[in-house]
Amino acid sequence: MNGLDSAIRDAGAAAYAAYGSSADANVRYLTRFRTTDPVLYVAKPGERGMVVVSQMEHERAVRESVAAVVTRADAGYLEHIKAGETRWRATAHVIANLAGGPVLVPATFPLALARELETFQPVVLDAAGAVEGMRAVKTPEEIERIRSIQRVTEAAMDRGIALIRSSAPRAGVLYRDGAPLTAEAVRTAMHTLLLAHSCRGVDTIVSCGPDTALPHHAGEGPLLADEPIVIDIYPQDELSGYHADMTRTVVKGEPSPAIREMYDAVRDAKSLGASLVRAGAVGADLYHAVVEFFRDRGYESNMRGFTHSLGHGVGLEVHEEPSLGPLGGALTAGNVVTIEPGLYYPGTGGVRLEDMGAVTETGFDRFTQYEEELTI
Numbered sequence: 001m002n003g004l005d006s007a008i009r010d011a012g013a014a015a016y017a018a019y020g021s022s023a024d025a026n027v028r029y030l031t032r033f034r035t036t037d038p039v040l041y042v043a044k045p046g047e048r049g050m051v052v053v054s055q056m057e058h059e060r061a062v063r064e065s066v067a068a069v070v071t072r073a074d075a076g077y078l079e080h081i082k083a084g085e086t087r088w089r090a091t092a093h094v095i096a097n098l099a100g101g102p103v104l105v106p107a108t109f110p111l112a113l114a115r116e117l118e119t120f121q122p123v124v125l126d127a128a129g130a131v132e133g134m135r136a137v138k139t140p141e142e143i144e145r146i147r148s149i150q151r152v153t154e155a156a157m158d159r160g161i162a163l164i165r166s167s168a169p170r171a172g173v174l175y176r177d178g179a180p181l182t183a184e185a186v187r188t189a190m191h192t193l194l195l196a197h198s199c200r201g202v203d204t205i206v207s208c209g210p211d212t213a214l215p216h217h218a219g220e221g222p223l224l225a226d227e228p229i230v231i232d233i234y235p236q237d238e239l240s241g242y243h244a245d246m247t248r249t250v251v252k253g254e255p256s257p258a259i260r261e262m263y264d265a266v267r268d269a270k271s272l273g274a275s276l277v278r279a280g281a282v283g284a285d286l287y288h289a290v291v292e293f294f295r296d297r298g299y300e301s302n303m304r305g306f307t308h309s310l311g312h313g314v315g316l317e318v319h320e321e322p323s324l325g326p327l328g329g330a331l332t333a334g335n336v337v338t339i340e341p342g343l344y345y346p347g348t349g350g351v352r353l354e355d356m357g358a359v360t361e362t363g364f365d366r367f368t369q370y371e372e373e374l375t376i
Helices: 003-008 025-031 055-064 077-082 086-098 111-117 130-136 140-165 185-195 209-213 256-278 285-298
Strands: 013-018 041-042 050-053 067-073 101-105 123-125 168-172 173-176 205-208 227-235 246-251 321-322 336-338 342-345 348-353 353-357 364-366
Touching: 003 013, 003 086, 003 130, 013 086, 025 041, 025 130, 050 055, 055 067, 077 086, 086 101, 086 111, 101 111, 130 321, 140 185, 140 227, 140 246, 140 336, 140 353, 173 205, 185 205, 185 227, 185 256, 185 364, 205 209, 209 227, 209 342, 227 348, 246 256, 246 348, 256 285, 256 336, 256 348, 256 353, 256 364
Parallel strands: 013 101, 050 067, 101 123
Antiparallel strands: 013 041, 041 050, 168 173, 205 227, 227 246, 336 353, 342 348, 353 364
């Protein structure tokens, strides 16, 4: 019995239903079907899950999806529409007929659809996130896919850092080819490489100087000499939907003593965090170990200093289970997680380093092989 079967039965439901496009990580995981239009997925215990698609998508879905494929017409949807039902009610009618009893739904289930479904069958919310839990433990095939995306990610990181390395300072600003080197230019160069390898970068961070004190500031304008530059890149493979994630902090020139000390502390904190990763280790314990480490080095962990979790799961979403934060639970072999400590101080700047790898029974299988070098 898989985790979804157990969740359905534990909830006293007859089936599980999800609705959305492949932008919904649960739908993509359950169907392995890439689509911009929403599809319906219904699974009953002990049976192969079913995906309901339009007639236009039927043949492609048969080729690509791991689920049994049914057209909306065969599922009765069009008859419900002809009878005057709205699309939400017609979809709910299909779910109720396929389920034949109470329906377990994820937290992301559309409210309008849930309200209509309740008129046919009881709706049970899967508050524990059964599918999210299944997604958190990767198969060997998933792990190798993410590992391969990490190689592309490192090539993109190298492209961006190479641009910075080849720049020259002029009045405190980095110049290349006679013009200021901007965060936008570095980001575009990295994204271009990613696209050539069928990956896409979204919201890539190239922040500099004072902006680095804000962990998720995207960065804009000319890059500065002697200031920290934080590059955080988390591309998605367009074919499989899986992500990678990594961060490096560099300085072109001479970093301030404060930034150098912060860098050394973050690098050592990352090594500590990685050394504690193994199946059975508790995410919250790893987080608190790094908090204590930073405290011993003179850095706080609240609104300044170390302001975020130690890491997170990576997969079909760039942030997914498990958590290596204050509420993180036990790690399991097959989890793919990041280790990304950082320190952030307004007026000084920020430093973050991030590696990604798989949890094993005995440790951390680090995918990230890219060098750590503050000054370039």
